[in-house]
Amino acid sequence: xxxDLRQERDRTRSERxxxxxxxxxxxxxxxxxxxxxxxxxxxxEAGVGQGTFYRHFPDKRAVFxxxxxxxxxxxxxxxxxxxxxxxxxxxxxxxxSVAALRRVAQAVERNGDLVRMILRETPTVDHSLEDKLAxxxxxxxxxxxxxxDHAVNEGFARPCDTEIIAQAIVGMGTWTAHMWFSGRAPDxxxxxxxxxxxxxxxxxxxAR
Amino acid sequence: xxxDLRQERDRTRSERxxxxxxxxxxxxxxxxxxxxxxxxxxxxEAGVGQGTFYRHFPDKRAVFxxxxxxxxxxxxxxxxxxxxxxxxxxxxxxxxSVAALRRVAQAVERNGDLVRMILRETPTVDHSLEDKLAxxxxxxxxxxxxxxDHAVNEGFARPCDTEIIAQAIVGMGTWTAHMWFSGRAPDxxxxxxxxxxxxxxxxxxxAR
Amino acid sequence: xxxDLRQERDRTRSERxxxxxxxxxxxxxxxxxxxxxxxxxxxxEAGVGQGTFYRHFPDKRAVFxxxxxxxxxxxxxxxxxxxxxxxxxxxxxxxxSVAALRRVAQAVERNGDLVRMILRETPTVDHSLEDKLAxxxxxxxxxxxxxxDHAVNEGFARPCDTEIIAQAIVGMGTWTAHMWFSGRAPDxxxxxxxxxxxxxxxxxxxAR
Amino acid sequence: xxxDLRQERDRTRSERxxxxxxxxxxxxxxxxxxxxxxxxxxxxEAGVGQGTFYRHFPDKRAVFxxxxxxxxxxxxxxxxxxxxxxxxxxxxxxxxSVAALRRVAQAVERNGDLVRMILRETPTVDHSLEDKLAxxxxxxxxxxxxxxDHAVNEGFARPCDTEIIAQAIVGMGTWTAHMWFSGRAPDxxxxxxxxxxxxxxxxxxxAR
DNA sequence: AATGAATGAGGGTTCATTCAT
DNA sequence: GATGAATGAACCCTCATTCAT
Numbered sequence: 042x043x044x045d046l047r048q049e050r051d052r053t054r055s056e057r058x059x060x061x062x063x064x065x066x067x068x069x070x071x072x073x074x075x076x077x078x079x080x081x082x083x084x085x086e087a088g089v090g091q092g093t094f095y096r097h098f099p100d101k102r103a104v105f106x107x108x109x110x111x112x113x114x115x116x117x118x119x120x121x122x123x124x125x126x127x128x129x130x131x132x133x134x135x136x137x138s139v140a141a142l143r144r145v146a147q148a149v150e151r152n153g154d155l156v157r158m159i160l161r162e163t164p165t166v167d168h169s170l171e172d173k174l175a176x177x178x179x180x181x182x183x184x185x186x187x188x189x190d191h192a193v194n195e196g197f198a199r200p201c202d203t204e205i206i207a208q209a210i211v212g213m214g215t216w217t218a219h220m221w222f223s224g225r226a227p228d229x230x231x232x233x234x235x236x237x238x239x240x241x242x243x244x245x246x247x248a249r
Numbered sequence: 250x251x252x253d254l255r256q257e258r259d260r261t262r263s264e265r266x267x268x269x270x271x272x273x274x275x276x277x278x279x280x281x282x283x284x285x286x287x288x289x290x291x292x293x294e295a296g297v298g299q300g301t302f303y304r305h306f307p308d309k310r311a312v313f314x315x316x317x318x319x320x321x322x323x324x325x326x327x328x329x330x331x332x333x334x335x336x337x338x339x340x341x342x343x344x345x346s347v348a349a350l351r352r353v354a355q356a357v358e359r360n361g362d363l364v365r366m367i368l369r370e371t372p373t374v375d376h377s378l379e380d381k382l383a384x385x386x387x388x389x390x391x392x393x394x395x396x397x398d399h400a401v402n403e404g405f406a407r408p409c410d411t412e413i414i415a416q417a418i419v420g421m422g423t424w425t426a427h428m429w430f431s432g433r434a435p436d437x438x439x440x441x442x443x444x445x446x447x448x449x450x451x452x453x454x455x456a457r
Numbered sequence: 458x459x460x461d462l463r464q465e466r467d468r469t470r471s472e473r474x475x476x477x478x479x480x481x482x483x484x485x486x487x488x489x490x491x492x493x494x495x496x497x498x499x500x501x502e503a504g505v506g507q508g509t510f511y512r513h514f515p516d517k518r519a520v521f522x523x524x525x526x527x528x529x530x531x532x533x534x535x536x537x538x539x540x541x542x543x544x545x546x547x548x549x550x551x552x553x554s555v556a557a558l559r560r561v562a563q564a565v566e567r568n569g570d571l572v573r574m575i576l577r578e579t580p581t582v583d584h585s586l587e588d589k590l591a592x593x594x595x596x597x598x599x600x601x602x603x604x605x606d607h608a609v610n611e612g613f614a615r616p617c618d619t620e621i622i623a624q625a626i627v628g629m630g631t632w633t634a635h636m637w638f639s640g641r642a643p644d645x646x647x648x649x650x651x652x653x654x655x656x657x658x659x660x661x662x663x664a665r
Numbered sequence: 666x667x668x669d670l671r672q673e674r675d676r677t678r679s680e681r682x683x684x685x686x687x688x689x690x691x692x693x694x695x696x697x698x699x700x701x702x703x704x705x706x707x708x709x710e711a712g713v714g715q716g717t718f719y720r721h722f723p724d725k726r727a728v729f730x731x732x733x734x735x736x737x738x739x740x741x742x743x744x745x746x747x748x749x750x751x752x753x754x755x756x757x758x759x760x761x762s763v764a765a766l767r768r769v770a771q772a773v774e775r776n777g778d779l780v781r782m783i784l785r786e787t788p789t790v791d792h793s794l795e796d797k798l799a800x801x802x803x804x805x806x807x808x809x810x811x812x813x814d815h816a817v818n819e820g821f822a823r824p825c826d827t828e829i830i831a832q833a834i835v836g837m838g839t840w841t842a843h844m845w846f847s848g849r850a851p852d853x854x855x856x857x858x859x860x861x862x863x864x865x866x867x868x869x870x871x872a873r
Numbered sequence: 874a875a876t877g878a879a880t881g882a883g884g885g886t887t888c889a890t891t892c893a894t
Numbered sequence: 895g896a897t898g899a900a901t902g903a904a905c906c907c908t909c910a911t912t913c914a915t
Binding site for chain 1: 282283284339369370372373383387397400404405406407409410412413414416417418419420421423424425427428431433434435437441442445446448449450451452453454455456
């Protein structure tokens with residue numbers, strides 16, 4: 042039945058349009074921020090009429106949320122194959138940390154501006170989006186915490202309030218990423234940066 | 250000449266009005282964020298007409314910047330008497346850190362919502378305000394760095410890339426403060442939180 | 458490609474809308490003057506929303522200038538075929554003057570209110586529009602002067618400061634037109650009026 | 666009784682204030698035109714508070730009208746002693762015309778900007794002010810007409826539609842004055858200008 | 874009487890959203 | 895389905911006018 046084929050093709054074309062709009066919105070949000078962006082900016086950037094925007098999204102907030110979700114998914118995909126086997130001594134733990142950070146850094150590097158935009162804009166878009174971002178942070182924190190708990194249990198990390206420390210570590214990382222992608226970080230290689238931060242996390246600043 | 254007296258009184262009253270408007274704006278910004286706040290919201294909250302708003306500020310952005318500056322000044326005032334004598338051994342250094350963090354925490358505690366609002370909204374208001382906030386962060390980072398450099402020079406902190414570590418520490422602190430004042434931090438006392446963070450910063454997570 | 462057709466049709470329709478707004482503005486300006494006219498008055502008169510006004514003109518001043526230019530163009534079009542052959546004796550000169558005035562009068566008659574409005578309002582709209590009107594007057598004056606110079610050179614007008622006299626004649630004409638279209642001129646036929654003015658311009662008031 | 670004296674002095678002071686405001690308004694109107702002038706501009710220029718403005722005038726229009734009337738009065742005062750004895754031959758008539766124009770020119774010269782402002786702004790302020798200006802023109806026209814009628818009756822002016830000619834002459838004069846005070850008139854002496862215009866009015870342009 | 878801070882109605886302008894084509 | 899002109903609610907800002915001091 043050819044109409045099936047046609048429906049299929051139409052759906053595909055529509056889906057492509059939707060993604061065009063999404064990509065355009067992302068570029069504009071990155072460039073101008075959420076609040077300075079007009080629907081017409083997005084439509085123009087996407088090369089479509091404003092009406093077409095409304096065929097795919099109910100409003101600006103919805104596109105933003107879709108972009109947010111898309112980013113989160115792509116970051117989580119990056120993590121998928123990662124936490125396979127837990128480290129069994131301090132050395133392995135450290136190596137795993139460095140490897141994980143490198144992987145994240147690479148993942149984020151490809152669209153650092155996007156990440157920065159999301160971190161900057163999300164909390165001012167909406168209360169519910171602010172919460173969503175918070176859960177995301179919580180998710181990372183839980184991940185870090187479970188890593189840490191494991192290490193403590195295995196005896197190659199000292200006992201501590203792992204929730205607080207996990208929180209601190211995530212904060213440290215997020216912040217540093219923010220700086221790095223703003224170009225406001227010290228002018229060093231990414232490997233050096235990661236190395237210093239892991240050393241700090243493992244040994245702190247104290248001599249010995 | 251009685252008109253001198255009158256001018257004086259008028260100036261005082263006008264100054265009070267200005268502060269009323271400023272305080273009202275602060276409350277509304279905290280409640281609704283910068284972008285959802287209308288001039289009329291501020292005027293209503295202050296219990297004055299819209300025209301009165303414009304008598305004291307040219308626009309919403311200007312009030313925001315004034316609130317920002319006022320906060321920065323009040324935080325700096327808190328720091329004024331602090332960095333008197335530098336610590337001369339590791340223990341003193343740790344104690345000084347705890348004391349400093351307590352002091353900052355207390356200073357911020359009184360208007361945690363304001364701090365959170367400023368941290369959240371500022372980067373989306375304006376490019377120039379975003380920069381202003383960045384310099385502020387830089388300032389804190391430099392402070393932390395000089396502390397750290399001192400400790401390294403004195404030999405009670407291990408040699409490291411103090412700029413990176415200072416950045417990380419400031420990030421960690423800011424982030425944790427953010428969490429704390431959102432009520433999304435673990436449910437512990439402030440002293441415990443500070444203690445854990447300082448321990449982490451000094452010894453890291455490693456056993457021994 | 459049907460979109461070409463559509464673009465064409467859209468452009469035509471838009472152009473028509475623009476002219477609707479322009480015509481409406483003209484009517485309102487004539488009725489209320491520039492300063493008493495609100496954008497909403499124009500939109501209402503045109504039967505469109507306020508937003509539509511702004512789709513076609515940036516502000517009230519711009520519509521005014523467009524109306525001004527449109528009038529000037531239409532008046533100049535009237536003059537186009539006129540100054541073909543210069544008169545070669547006093548009688549021809551007088552006949553040519555009468556003919557020219559009749560022609561102008563007819564051209565202006567069709568929209569006397571508009572002309573009056575433009576003469577009245579333009580100098581208060583804007584400095585640049587005031588200047589534009591002044592150049593227009595200058596243009597007319599130069600035209601009159603060249604006519605006069607020719608007559609003097611040919612010997613059927615007495616030697617005189619032709620610039621001053623040209624200025625005076627234009628003033629006389631403009632003024633009389635103003636009066637005529639306000640309904641404040643003496644109650645005579647246009648031909649009589651023109652005849653008297655031309656006689657005056659040729660012979661002055663003196664007996665003989 | 667000293668309170669009489671005091672009342673008297675107060676009245677005088679109030680009257681002086683009123684005139685200060687009036688003078689200030691005049692300067693501002695000349696500088697900015699009626700519509701661009703704010704009450705606060707006038708008050709500032711007068712060096713008084715805005716409240717004081719309202720003590721003396723109900724609104725901007727009223728000050729304008731007062732300035733208008735004041736100008737008219739001062740011009741009429743200038744004419745008071747003028748039309749004493751009517752001329753009895755053509756030569757005298759011409760001399761009288763030149764003398765009259767010189768006198769008017771001098772009167773106007775002292776405040777040419779004011780006259781220009783009044784001529785420019787009045788018709789756009791108000792319908793009733795427009796009418797008032799029209800009556801003024803009518804007054805001048807009637808004056809000119811009666812002069813002209815006399816001359817015709819005495820036989821040293823040719824018979825003509827004196828109303829039309831009077832209108833034309835007034836228009837010519839007003840227009841030329843306008844040009845002159847805008848600095849857009851030919852660069853000649855006032856006497857030359859007047860001479861040319863009177864010659865034109867008496868003999869027209871025709872040779873012989 | 875003089876002041877000028879306070880007011881808020883009024884008018885300009887923007888822009889999300891609709892809808893005829 | 896796509897378009898973009900049209901719309902008008904919503905918001906910013908001005909400024910004539912009032913009135914407490």
